[in-house]
Amino acid sequence: xxxxxxxxxxxxxxxxxxxxxxxxxxxxxxxxxxxxxxxxxxxxxxxxxxxxxxxxxxxxxxxxxxxxxxxxxxxxxxxxxxxxxxxxxxxxxxxxxxxxxxxxxxxxxxxxxxxxxxxxxxxxxxxxxxxxxxxxxxxxxxxxxxxxxxxxxxxxxxxxxxxxxxxxxxxxxxxxxxxxxxxxxxxxxxxxxxxxxxxxxxxxxxxxxxxxxxxxxxxxxxxxxxxxxxxxxxxxxxxxxxxxxxxxxxxxxxxxxxxxxxxxxxxxxxxxxxxxxxxxxxxxxxxxxxxxxxxxxxxxxxxxxxxxxxxxxxxxxxxxxxxxxxxxxxxxxxxxxxxxxxxxxxxxxxxxxxxxxxxxxxxxxxxxxxxxxxxxxxxxxxxxxxxxxxxxxxxxxxxxxxxxxxxxxxxxxxxxxxx
Amino acid sequence: xxxxxxxxxxxxxxxxxxxxxxxxxxxxxxxxxxxxxxxxxxxxxxxxxxxxxxxxxxxxxxxxxxxxxxxxxxxxxxxxxxxxxxxxxxxxxxxxxxxxxxxxxxxxxxxxxxxxxxxxxxxxxxxxxxxxxxxxxxxxxxxxxxxxxxxxxxxxxxxxxxxxxxxxxxxxxxxxxxxxxxxxxxxxxxxxxxxxxxxxxxxxxxxxxxxxxxxxxxxxxxxxxxxxxxxxxxxxxxxxxxxxxxxxxxxxxxxxxxxxxxxxxxxxxxxxxxxxxxxxxxxxxxxxxxxxxxxxxxxxxxxxxxxxxxxxxxxxxxxxx
Amino acid sequence: xxxxxxxxxxxxxxxxxxxxxxxxxxxxxxxxxxxxxxxxxxxxxxxxxxxxxxxxxxxxxxxxxxxxxxxxxxxxxxxxxxxxxxxxxxxxxxxxxxxxxxxxxxxxxxxxxxxxxxxxxxxxxxxxxxxxxxxxxxxxxxxxxxxxxxxxxxxxxxxxxxxxxxxxxxxxxxxxxxxxxxxxxxxxxxxxxxxxxxxxxxxxxxxxxxxxxxxxxxxxxxxxxxxxxxxxxxxxxxxxxxxxxxxxxx
Numbered sequence: 001x002x003x004x005x006x007x008x009x010x011x012x013x014x015x016x017x018x019x020x021x022x023x024x025x026x027x028x029x030x031x032x033x034x035x036x037x038x039x040x041x042x043x044x045x046x047x048x049x050x051x052x053x054x055x056x057x058x059x060x061x062x063x064x065x066x067x068x069x070x071x072x073x074x075x076x077x078x079x080x081x082x083x084x085x086x087x088x089x090x091x092x093x094x095x096x097x098x099x100x101x102x103x104x105x106x107x108x109x110x111x112x113x114x115x116x117x118x119x120x121x122x123x124x125x126x127x128x129x130x131x132x133x134x135x136x137x138x139x140x141x142x143x144x145x146x147x148x149x150x151x152x153x154x155x156x157x158x159x160x161x162x163x164x165x166x167x168x169x170x171x172x173x174x175x176x177x178x179x180x181x182x183x184x185x186x187x188x189x190x191x192x193x194x195x196x197x198x199x200x201x202x203x204x205x206x207x208x209x210x211x212x213x214x215x216x217x218x219x220x221x222x223x224x225x226x227x228x229x230x231x232x233x234x235x236x237x238x239x240x241x242x243x244x245x246x247x248x249x250x251x252x253x254x255x256x257x258x259x260x261x262x263x264x265x266x267x268x269x270x271x272x273x274x275x276x277x278x279x280x281x282x283x284x285x286x287x288x289x290x291x292x293x294x295x296x297x298x299x300x301x302x303x304x305x306x307x308x309x310x311x312x313x314x315x316x317x318x319x320x321x322x323x324x325x326x327x328x329x330x331x332x333x334x335x336x337x338x339x340x341x342x343x344x345x346x347x348x349x350x351x352x353x354x355x356x357x358x359x360x361x362x363x364x365x366x367x368x369x370x371x372x373x374x375x376x377x378x379x380x381x382x383x384x385x386x387x388x389x390x391x392x393x394x395x396x397x398x399x400x401x402x403x404x405x406x407x408x409x410x411x412x413x414x415x416x417x418x419x
Numbered sequence: 420x421x422x423x424x425x426x427x428x429x430x431x432x433x434x435x436x437x438x439x440x441x442x443x444x445x446x447x448x449x450x451x452x453x454x455x456x457x458x459x460x461x462x463x464x465x466x467x468x469x470x471x472x473x474x475x476x477x478x479x480x481x482x483x484x485x486x487x488x489x490x491x492x493x494x495x496x497x498x499x500x501x502x503x504x505x506x507x508x509x510x511x512x513x514x515x516x517x518x519x520x521x522x523x524x525x526x527x528x529x530x531x532x533x534x535x536x537x538x539x540x541x542x543x544x545x546x547x548x549x550x551x552x553x554x555x556x557x558x559x560x561x562x563x564x565x566x567x568x569x570x571x572x573x574x575x576x577x578x579x580x581x582x583x584x585x586x587x588x589x590x591x592x593x594x595x596x597x598x599x600x601x602x603x604x605x606x607x608x609x610x611x612x613x614x615x616x617x618x619x620x621x622x623x624x625x626x627x628x629x630x631x632x633x634x635x636x637x638x639x640x641x642x643x644x645x646x647x648x649x650x651x652x653x654x655x656x657x658x659x660x661x662x663x664x665x666x667x668x669x670x671x672x673x674x675x676x677x678x679x680x681x682x683x684x685x686x687x688x689x690x691x692x693x694x695x696x697x698x699x700x701x702x703x704x705x706x707x708x709x710x711x712x713x714x715x716x717x718x719x720x721x722x723x724x725x726x727x728x729x730x731x732x733x734x735x736x737x738x739x740x
Numbered sequence: 741x742x743x744x745x746x747x748x749x750x751x752x753x754x755x756x757x758x759x760x761x762x763x764x765x766x767x768x769x770x771x772x773x774x775x776x777x778x779x780x781x782x783x784x785x786x787x788x789x790x791x792x793x794x795x796x797x798x799x800x801x802x803x804x805x806x807x808x809x810x811x812x813x814x815x816x817x818x819x820x821x822x823x824x825x826x827x828x829x830x831x832x833x834x835x836x837x838x839x840x841x842x843x844x845x846x847x848x849x850x851x852x853x854x855x856x857x858x859x860x861x862x863x864x865x866x867x868x869x870x871x872x873x874x875x876x877x878x879x880x881x882x883x884x885x886x887x888x889x890x891x892x893x894x895x896x897x898x899x900x901x902x903x904x905x906x907x908x909x910x911x912x913x914x915x916x917x918x919x920x921x922x923x924x925x926x927x928x929x930x931x932x933x934x935x936x937x938x939x940x941x942x943x944x945x946x947x948x949x950x951x952x953x954x955x956x957x958x959x960x961x962x963x964x965x966x967x968x969x970x971x972x973x974x975x976x977x978x979x980x981x982x983x984x985x986x987x988x989x990x
Contacts, residue, residue: 028907033754038716043689044463044602044730046710075460147457159689160673161635161653169749176450185452193748245637253749255455264849320954324861327950328868330876332885338892341958342900345966356966357904360973364908364980365751370449372974373440376967383857384850421796422939429936432929433960436967439974453748 003331006322010336013319016312017343023305024355027198032361037201039251040156048080051155051214052132053140055085056124060142061093067142068101068109076151078108082133085142086124088114121210122226122233129217129225138214145173145257146212153254154214164219164246165237167196168212168254177262183378184260184267186363186371190354193362196250204302205242206250210234211258219246227284229399232277235307239285242303245294268388275310275392280399282307309353313389316347347382463602463730464585467549467567474515474532488513494529504528506540520550524557537568541575554586558593572603576610592721596739598731605707606727608698613720613740615697616679618643618661625654635670644668653688660692664699678715680704682722689714696733698725705729753980755909762912767902770919774898779810781927782891786813789935793817796935798942805884807891814883815938820945827866830947834863854955861951875946882949886937889958890930897923897965904969910976918972922965929964933957 055067064085071083083105087095098111112131114124128137136158140146150168157166169192175185199206208215210233220226223240226233238248261267289295289303323340326332345355354362356375363372398404443449462468477486477496488496496513504510506523513530514520520533524540530547531537537550541557547564548554554568558575565583566572572586576593583600584590590603594610622641625648634652641658644650644666653670654660660674664681671688672678678692681699689712690696690704696715698704705711705728712730713719719737721727731737755763774781786802793800793815802813822830837859841852869875877885901922905915937952 025903025907032752032907034752035716036750036752038693038714038734040691041461042714042730042732043691043712044461044710045689045712046729070457145457147455147459149460152461159653159671159691160655161671162637162655162657162673171453171455173452175452176447179444182444182447182450189453197749253747255453255749257452257455268849324864324950324954325868327877327954328865328872328875330881334885334888334892337889337958338896341893341961342896344959345962356969357907360969361753361907364753364973364977366453366748367977367981368449369977369981370443370974372977373443373967373970375440375970375973376437376963377440377444379963379966380850382850383853387853421792422798422943425792425796425932425939426936429929429932432925432932433964436925436964436971439971440967 003326003329006326007331007333007336009322010319010326010333013315013322014336014339014343016315017339017347020305020312020347021343021345021355023302024195024358027195027202028355028358028361030198030201031194031358031365034201036197036252037203039200039249039253040159041153041251041253043156043159045152045156045159048077048152049136049155049158050080050082050134051076051136051138051151052082052084052128052134053138053151054125054128054132055083055140055142056088056121057085057090057094057098057142058088058119059090059092059094061090061097063143064094064097067140067144067146068098070144070146071140071151072105072108073148074146074151075148076155081108081151083109084112084128084132085109086112086114086128088124089116089119118228120228120231122228122230125226125233126228129221132217135217136214137217139211140256141211141258143259144170144211147256150212150254150256153251154212157249157251158214158216160247160249162247163216163249164241165208165215165248166213166251166254167206167208167248168251168256169193169196170209170212170258171255172260173257174259174262179377180264180267181260181262182371182374183381186359186374186378187354188260189362189366189368190359193252193365194358195354197252199302199306200250200252202298202302204299205238205306206248207306208234208238208241208248212254212256215241219244227281230277230280230284231273232281235278235281236284239281239289239303239307242295242299243285243288243292245292264384268384268391271385271388272392272395275313275389276395276399277392278307278310279393279396282311283396283400310389310392312347313386314393316344317386317390463583463600464567464587466547466565466583467585470530470532470547470549471551474513477515478517478532478534485512502533547581592739594723594739598733598737598739600730600732601727602730604710604728606729606731608721608723608725608739610721610723610739612700612722613697615681615699616659616661616677616695618679622659622661641676659694662686677717687711691715693717695719696737698722698727700724702726703728753909755907759909759912759915760906763902763906763910763915766912766916766919767898767906770898770902770916770923771895774894774923778891778895781894782810782887783813785890785927785931785934786815786887789931789938790815792935793938793942796939798939800938803880803883805887807884807888808895810891812884812887812891814880814887815934816880816883817938817942819879819941820943822866822869822945822947824870827870827947830866831863831870834859834866838863858951858955861954862947865947865950869946875949877946877949879941879946882941882953883938885953886934886957890934893930893958893961894923894927897926901965901969908973908976909980910972911979914972914975918969922968925968926961926965929961930958 085098101109154166157163172185196206227236230236482498485495488494498515500517501519502514502516503521504526507525509527516533518535520531520537522539522543525542527544532549535552537554539556542559544561548566550568553571555573556575556578559577561579562581564581567585570588572590574592577595580598585602590606592608622643624643636654638656642656643661646663648666650668655673657675659676661679662684666684668686672686673691675693677695679697680702683701685703687706692715695717696719698721700722701724703726704713710729713727714732716734718735719733722740800815800817803816805812838856901919
C-alpha cells in the first residue's frame with residue numbers, strides 16, 4: 001500500500017515535470033520561430049495621455065535621486081506627467097530628498113509621506129489609487145534607472161482599451177558582480193526574453209511584475225484594489241485582471257536596469273518572499289482562473305501553471321523523499337528515474353522559472369557569448385532555490401491558517417549611490 | 420589505488436563538460452550587463468536627422484567638388500550649390516547640394532541631399548534622399564533605405580520607398596507606392612481604389628444604438644461597426660474589425676486581426692490592426708494638428724484620399740492602391 | 741536591402757526547414773543506431789567495468805538479466821553488512837554533521853544544502869536499515885538497477901537531445917555532433933560511474949547505496965549534458981555574431 005501511494009505520487013511529480021518541460025519547450029519554439037506579436041511601442045502620439053508614476057520608497061536615500069532624475073529627464077511631456085514618490089516610513093534622508101524635489105518641481109513631483117500604518121508596496125499602491133490624478137499609473141522601484149523613452153513605450157499599451165496592466169523587461173545592472181549575480185542574470189533573461197514574450201505572443205498569461213510596468217487605475221479599482229495580505233501584489237493583480245477579462249501585456253522592448261541580490265542570504269529572503277506572496281496568490285485565485293468565463297482553456301491552463309510555479313519545488317522535494325523511500329524499499333520505478341533525469345531540466349531555475357533551453361535561447365537572442373557556458377551551473381542553485389521556495393510555502397500556510405498579513409521586507413540594496 | 424583512480428575517473432568525466440564554464444568564471448570575458456540605450460527616444464525621422472548631423476560640417480565648410488566623406492576610405496562626396504545628375508547616369512559619390520539636387524530620369528546614385536529641394540525624374544534609384552525643403556520623386560523611383568523632406572514629400576506612382584519615408588510637413592503618395600513606414604504631419608494618397616476585404620460572416624455587428632457612450636467597446640471576436648455610427652470611445656475586436664462607411668470613432672481602434680476602414684470613415688485616435696490594415700477612399704486616421712499612428716504588423720493598403728495625420732507603419736510592407 | 745540588426749526585443753532565430761528536417765532525421769538515425777547497438781554496448785560496458793573492478797581487487801562476476809529486448813550482464817559483487825552499532829553511529833554522525841554544517845555555515849548555502857541533503861539520505865538509509873534490517877536492493881539487484889537505468893537513459897537520450905537541438909539553428913553537422921557527443925559522453929559517464937559505485941559499495945557496504953544512486957547517480961546526468969549543450973550553444977553564438985554591417989551613420 002505504501003509502495004503504491006509513493007509510486008503514484010512519483011507519477012504525479014513526473015507528470016508535472018513533463019507538463020512544465022513541454023510548456024517551456026513550446027514557449028522556446030514560439031519565441032525563436034514564430035512571428036512575434038507586435039507591441040504598442042510603435043504608436044507615435046503627439047497627444048500622449050496623462051500619467052502618474054509611482055515610486056515606493058523605504059530608506060532609499062542612496063538611490064532616490066537617480067530614479068527621480070531619470071523620470072524628469074524622460075521625453076514624456078512634463079505637463080502630462082505626475083510623479084508620486086512614496087516615502088514609506090523611512091528613517092534616513094529620503095523624505096528630505098523628496099521634499100527638495102517637490103520644491104523644485106511642485107507641479108510634477110508630489111511626494112506622499114506615509115507616517116504610519118501598514119508598511120509595504122501593496123498599501124502604497126492602494127493609496128496611490130486614491131491620490132493619483134490620472135487613470136494610467138506606472139510603477140518603478142526606487143533603485144531602477146528608467147530610460148528616456150520608457151514612459152511613452154509603457155503608456156502606449158493603454159491605447160488598447162482591453163489592457164489593464166503592462167510589464168516591461170528588467171535587466172540586471174550588477175549581473176557581472178559575482179557567481180550568484182551571473183546565474184541570476186541568466187535566469188532573468190530566460191524569464192523575460194523568452195518566457196514572458198512567448199506568453200504574450202500566444203495570448204496566454206504574461207505576468208505583471210510590479211515594477212517597470214503600470215496599470216489602469218479604473219480597472220484595478222473595479223476589482224477591489226491591491227490585496228494587502230500578500231507580498232506578491234503583482235501576481236495577484238495579474239490573476240484578478242485576467243479573471244475579469246482584462247489583459248496584461250508584455251513590452252519586451254521596454255527595458256530597465258535593476259539590481260539582483262548579490263549575496264546568498266539576500267537571494268534566499270527574496271525567493272522566500274516571492275514564494276510566500278505568489279503562493280498566496282495561487283490559493284486565492286486558482287479557482288477563479290479555472291472558473292472564469294473570460295478565459296480560453298489554454299489561458300486557464302497557463303494561468304494555473306503560472307500560479308503554481310512556487311508550489312512545485314516543495315512537491316519536487318517531497319518527490320525526492322518519496323523516491324528515496326521507494327529506493328529503501330526496493331520499489332523504485334525505473335520510468336520515474338528516467339523521466340526525472342530528463343524533465344528536471346524544466347526546474348533548473350525558480351526565480352524566473354525558465355529551463356536551460358529557454359535561457360540558452362534568450363541569451364542567443366541577446367547576443368551572448370561565453371556566458372552560455374554557465375548554463376550547467378544553474379543546477380547548483382536547485383536545492384538552494386527549492387529550500388527557499390519551500391520556506392515560502394510554509395510561510396503561506398502559516399499566513400492562511402493564522403489569517404495574518406506578512407511583514408514587508410524589501411531586498412537589500414547593493415548600490416551605494418546613484419553613480 | 421586503482422579504486423581511487425576509478426572514482427577519480429568518474430568525477431573527472433562528470434566534470435569535463437563543466438570546465439569551459441569554470442574558465443569563464445575564473446576569467447570573465449562575457450559578464451557585462453546588456454546595454455540599454457537609456458538616451459534613446461523614438462523619432463520617426465531618426466535616420467534623416469542623424470544624416471543631417473553627420474553632413475553638417477561638410478555642408479557648412481564652403482568646399483566644392485569631390486571631397487572625402489565621413490572619413491570613409493571607400494566613399495567620397497560631391498559638394499556644390501546646384502548638382503545635377505544626367506538621365507541614366509550613375510554615380511557612387513554622395514551628392515550634397517547647398518541649394519538644389521536634380522536627378523535625371525533613370526539616374527542611379529547612393530545618398531543625396533539638397534538644402535532647398537531635391538527633384539527626381541522617373542525611375543531614379545537612390546540609397547537615401549534628404550531635403551531641408553521639398554522633395555519630389557517621379558514615377559517609378561526606388562529608394563533603398565529612407566527618404567526625408569523637411570517641408571513636403573511628393574511621391575510619384577509606382578515608387579518604392581525603402582524602410583522609411585518622412586516629412587516635417589505633408590507627404591503625398593501616388594498610386595502603387597510601396598512603403599514600410601511613412602511619417603508626416605499629413606500623409607495623403609493620391610491614388611486609386613482597391614477592393615476592400617470582405618467582412619466576416621459571423622462578425623458581431625455594432626450600431627450606435629447598441630453602444631453606450633463610454634466605456635470602451637471590447638468585442639470577443641470579429642466586429643462590424645455599421646454605417647454612420649459615432650463612437651465616443653475606443654473599440655477593440657479580438658478578431659477583425661470592419662468599420663463601414665461614414666463611421667466616426669473618437670478614440671482608438673484596435674484589432675487582433677485585420678482593421679478595415681471603409682470610405683469616409685474616421686478614427687481620431689490610433690488604428691492598430693495586427694494582421695492587416697485597409698484604409699478606404701477618403702478615410703482618415705488622426706486629427707489635423709495631432710499625430711496618431713496607423714499600425715499593422717501585416718500589410719497596409721491605402722486607397723485614394725486616405726489620410727493619416729502622423730505615422731503609418733506596415734511591418735510587412737504596404738502600398739497605395 | 742535591410743542591413744540594420746534588429747533590436748533584441750524583435751530578433752528571432754527561426755530554424756529553417758532545411759535545418760528542422762535533417763535534425764529530425766539525424767535524431768531518428770542516432771536513435772536507431774543506439775537501439776541497434778544497445779546490446780553490444782551494454783556488454784562492452786559490463787566487460788570493461790568488470791575488468792576495472794577486478795583490477796581494483798573487487799571480485800565480481802557477470803550475471804544475466806532480461807530488460808526490454810536486451811540481455812543485460814550486471815556485475816555481481818558482495819558487500820559487507822552493518823551491525824546496529826554501525827548504523828546508529830551513521831545516524832548520529834549524520835545528525836551531528838548536518839548540525840555542524842548548518843550552524844557553522846562551512847560552505848556557501850547551495851553547497852551546504854547539497855552536503856546536508858547527502859547526510860540526510862545516509863542517515864535516513866541507516867534508520868531504515870536499523871528498523872527493517874535490510875534494504876530493498878541487494879548488491880545484485882542494485883547492480884541490475886544501475887544497468888537498467890543506464891540503458892534506459894541511453895535509449896531515450898537521442899530523442900531528448902534532438903528535441904532540444906531542433907529549436908536552434910545549428911548547422912547539420914553541428915546537430916549531429918551534439919547528439920552523438922551527448923550519447924557517447926553519457927555512455928562513458930555511466931560506465932565510469934558504474935565501476936566507481938561497485939568499488940565504493942564493495943568497501944562501504946549498503947549504507948552508501950541510496951546516496952550514491954539518488955545524489956550522484958543518473959539524476960545528475962543532466963548537468964554535464966547541459967554543459968555539452970552550452971558549449972555547442974557558445975559555438976552557435978559565435979557564428980551568429982557575424983551580422984550584416986549596420987548603416988554607418990546610426
